[in-house]
Amino acid sequence: MVRESEFYWRRLHSLLGIIPIGLFVTQHLIINHFATKGAESFNTAAHFIENLPFIYFLEWFVIYIPLMFHAFYGVYLAFTSKNNVQRYGTFRNWMFMLQRVTGVFLVIFIAWHIYETRIQKLFGAEVNYDMMAEIFQSPFMIVFYALGILAATFHLANGVWSFLVTWGLAQSPRSQKIVTYVTLGIFIILSVIGMRALFAFA
Amino acid sequence: MSEHQTAVQEQAAPAKTVLFEIQRQDTPESAPYMESFEVPYKANMNVISALMEIRRNPVNKNGEKTTPINWDMNCLEEVCGACSMVINGRPRQSCTALVDQLTQPIKLEPMRTFPVVRDLVVDREGMFDSLKKIKAWIPIDGTYDLGEGPRMPERKRQWAYELSKCMTCGVCLEACPNVNDQTNFMGPFAISQVRLFNTHPTGAQNKDERLSALMTDGGLGECGNSQNCVVACPKGIPLTTSIAAMNRATTVQMFKNFFGSDHMVD
Ligand code: HEM
Ligand code: SF4
Ligand code: FES
Numbered sequence: 001m002v003r004e005s006e007f008y009w010r011r012l013h014s015l016l017g018i019i020p021i022g023l024f025v026t027q028h029l030i031i032n033h034f035a036t037k038g039a040e041s042f043n044t045a046a047h048f049i050e051n052l053p054f055i056y057f058l059e060w061f062v063i064y065i066p067l068m069f070h071a072f073y074g075v076y077l078a079f080t081s082k083n084n085v086q087r088y089g090t091f092r093n094w095m096f097m098l099q100r101v102t103g104v105f106l107v108i109f110i111a112w113h114i115y116e117t118r119i120q121k122l123f124g125a126e127v128n129y130d131m132m133a134e135i136f137q138s139p140f141m142i143v144f145y146a147l148g149i150l151a152a153t154f155h156l157a158n159g160v161w162s163f164l165v166t167w168g169l170a171q172s173p174r175s176q177k178i179v180t181y182v183t184l185g186i187f188i189i190l191s192v193i194g195m196r197a198l199f200a201f202a
Numbered sequence: 203m204s205e206h207q208t209a210v211q212e213q214a215a216p217a218k219t220v221l222f223e224i225q226r227q228d229t230p231e232s233a234p235y236m237e238s239f240e241v242p243y244k245a246n247m248n249v250i251s252a253l254m255e256i257r258r259n260p261v262n263k264n265g266e267k268t269t270p271i272n273w274d275m276n277c278l279e280e281v282c283g284a285c286s287m288v289i290n291g292r293p294r295q296s297c298t299a300l301v302d303q304l305t306q307p308i309k310l311e312p313m314r315t316f317p318v319v320r321d322l323v324v325d326r327e328g329m330f331d332s333l334k335k336i337k338a339w340i341p342i343d344g345t346y347d348l349g350e351g352p353r354m355p356e357r358k359r360q361w362a363y364e365l366s367k368c369m370t371c372g373v374c375l376e377a378c379p380n381v382n383d384q385t386n387f388m389g390p391f392a393i394s395q396v397r398l399f400n401t402h403p404t405g406a407q408n409k410d411e412r413l414s415a416l417m418t419d420g421g422l423g424e425c426g427n428s429q430n431c432v433v434a435c436p437k438g439i440p441l442t443t444s445i446a447a448m449n450r451a452t453t454v455q456m457f458k459n460f461f462g463s464d465h466m467v468d
Contacts, residue, residue, distance in 0.1 A: 003386065007416075007423035007452070080384040081426060087291055088377060088430045096379065096428035165427050168450025173443060 013073045014166045016066040017159045024063055025156055029149075029190055032197035039129035042200075046128065067110070074103045091180075099158050102151040109148035129201070136202040149194035157187035218243050220252060221263070221307040224271060226321050234318075238263040238307070249289060249296035249310065250275055253322075272321040280436060283371025287322045288313055293376035295436055296322075313376040326372050332388040333370070336415045338395045340405045352403040365398040365444065367437040374441060377434035380426050387424035390431035392416075394444035400451070413448070413455045422452055 034045040052058060078100035085093050116135065121127050135141050161183040164170040170179045219240040227234040240263050241252045250273075257270040276282040278297045285296045288311040290304055301308065316324035342348055354362070368391050375381040375389035396412045399405040416422045422445070431441040 003419045006419060007421055008456075010423035011456070077426065080382070081379045082382045082384075083379055084377075084430070088428075088433060090429065090433055092427065092429035093379075096426055099426075162427055165446050166449055168446055168448075168453050171443060171446040171450060173440070176442075176446070 009073060011166070013070055013077075014163050016070045017156075018163050020062045021066055021070055022156050022159065025152055026190065029153075029193050029197065033193050033200075035129065035132070035197050035200035039133075042129045050127075071103075071107050071110070074100075075107060078104050095158050095161075099155060099162065102155040105147070105151045106155060109144070109151065112144075113148065132201040136198075142198070142202050145198055146195065149198060150191055153187055153190040153194055157183040157190065160186060220247070220301055222252060222256075223307045223309045224321070225309075225311040226271065227312070227318050228320065230317060230319060237268060243301075247301045249287075249299040249301065249304075249308070250278065250285060252301060252308075253296070272319075272323045274323050281369055283369035283373075286313060286324075286371045286373055286376075287311065288376065293373040293434065295371065295373075298436075313372055315376045315381055316372060324372070326370065329370050329372060329375070329389070329391070332392045332420070333395065335388070335420075336392050336396050336399075336412050337408055338392075338399055338412075340399065340402055341408060342404065354403055358401065362398055362401050365394055365401075365439060368395060368398075368439055369437065371436065373434050373436060374431035377430040379428050379430070380424050385424050386420035388420045390425070390435075390441040390445060391439075393422060393425070393448050394439055394441050397444045397447055397451075410455060410458075413452050414459075416448055417452050417455070422448055 031045045031049060032042070035042040081096075081100060083097045083100070085097050117127050117131070120131075125131065136145070161170075161176075161179050164179050165176060170176045220243050222239045222241060224237055224239065225234050226237050239252075239256050239261075241255045244251065253271055253273055260268050260270045262268050273285065273287065273296065275285040275297060277284070280295045280298045283295070286293060287296050288294075288309075289296060289299050290309050293313050296310070310322060312318045312322045312324050314324075316326055316328070319325050340351075342351070370391065372389075374391050378387070378389060381387045381389050393416060396416055400409045400412055425445055427442075427445075429442045432439075432443075435441055
């Protein structure tokens with residue numbers, strides 16, 4: 001059953017990686033970036049998101065359900081590939097492997113990140129600037145979050161490339177190469193935004 | 203004779219033999235083991251001529267008599283694909299693997315992506331099943347004479363000829379991280395064959411059937427874009443362009459299937 005419709009699951013996985021997850025992650029990084037303008041600024045931006053109408057609906061249908069599908073199916077994909085960068089050390093083969101490595105790392109990172117913020121909120125903690133500043137008292141957490149953000153920006157940027165090929169938009173070798181450069185740019189820009197926010201808290 | 207002597211002189215003085223390390227396996231189920239051979243050097247020899255030499259005199263490096271090595275071959279000019287094996291870590295054809303261009307010891311292994319029959323012989327039957335699944339042929343049989351098909355533009359024919367060079371050798375499957383015992387992926391070659399037969403004016407009559415075959419188990423959905431295939435293919439077939447082209451074609455087909463129409467082709 002699942003095997004027969006694998007094509008459609010794979011396309012769904014690809015689509016969800018961009019819409020909504022990729023868009024959400026981009027939005028999330030931009031909101032975090034308000035921390036560079038101080039605690040006040042960040043809290044206002046975060047509250048704006050928190051007070052969106054239908055926030056529970058949005059959380060489940062824009063984040064949790066798509067993310068869980070993408071993550072579980074992604075883990076399945078990651079563990080059914082037999083990486084062979086020793087045999088073919090080409091750029092694309094490395095990207096292929098890193099897409100899987102960062103994906104698996106993201107499962108761990110996102111699980112911890114949600115536990116530390118959203119789940120603590122259920123227990124009455126307040127998610128705000130101070131909470132993040134406190135988390136980053138620990139140097140280990142700074143490194144862990146830095147790796148998490150870089151993994152996410154890489155995975156998203158390279159995912160945009162993969163998405164464009166998977167849906168047949170980038171077809172010629174030339175277009176695929178140009179898209180590679182564009183996604184490299186996306187990776188750098190999102191990483192800078194993410195890192196600036198991180199070090200604003202830390 | 204004189205040619206022989208010249209070649210020997212060109213070699214560094216003591217290296218008159220070529221060292222081979224060959225992975226052997228007696229039956230499909232038994233465990234593989236390595237055996238080394240020292241083969242007398244001859245000018246311009248290739249891996250197959252070395253294997254023939256071992257067959258003539260099946261004595262391993264330790265001087266023990268052993269069984270000749272089993273391998274497949276046919277055309278000896280890189281058009282049939284039968285002689286593919288993993289040479290120094292890379293899958294390729296042994297008939298065009300020149301000893302002078304390989305570092306020694308030359309390591310030969312079967313392409314383990316496929317079931318090993320014996321020694322270097324593998325069973326590529328699965329690839330032919332895939333070709334059946336995707337209808338990799340042009341249907342010209344009818345209850346009456348169908349006459350001549352439409353003419354193909356010459357430039358298109360020349361381009362399609364490149365895709366038709368596929369010899370079902372299996373190298374692109376061996377190179378692909380997603381062709382393994384945990385997946386059913388048919389492999390890059392099958393996707394490119396759909397593009398070839400869908401390009402043909404008569405073949406295009408079954409376009410939707412071939413695309414549908416790519417949209418089920420083992421089809422396009424299993425490609426993860428590592429793009430090793432296009433690097434590995436000995437025939438220089440633009441496999442990744444074919445894959446992206448079929449990705450686009452199936453995207454369109456998917457919408458056609460879903461929103462429906464009163465006919466399937468075009
Ligand atoms: C949470 C754990 C995650 C795992 C295990 C995971 C795993 C994967 C894997 C294995 C692929 C490669 C699919 C393939 O090429 O065959 C992939 C693709 C992708 N992922 Fe993720 N991912 C995760 C999270 C994310 C996140 C947070 C985002 C958004 C930033 C994202 C966006 C994408 C995109 C856009 C693709 C490309 C889809 C395509 O190939 O067409 N993923 N993911
Ligand atoms: S596409 Fe190339 S590598 Fe793959 S089977 Fe055909 S000839 Fe061999
Ligand atoms: S024997 Fe035909 S390809 Fe080598």
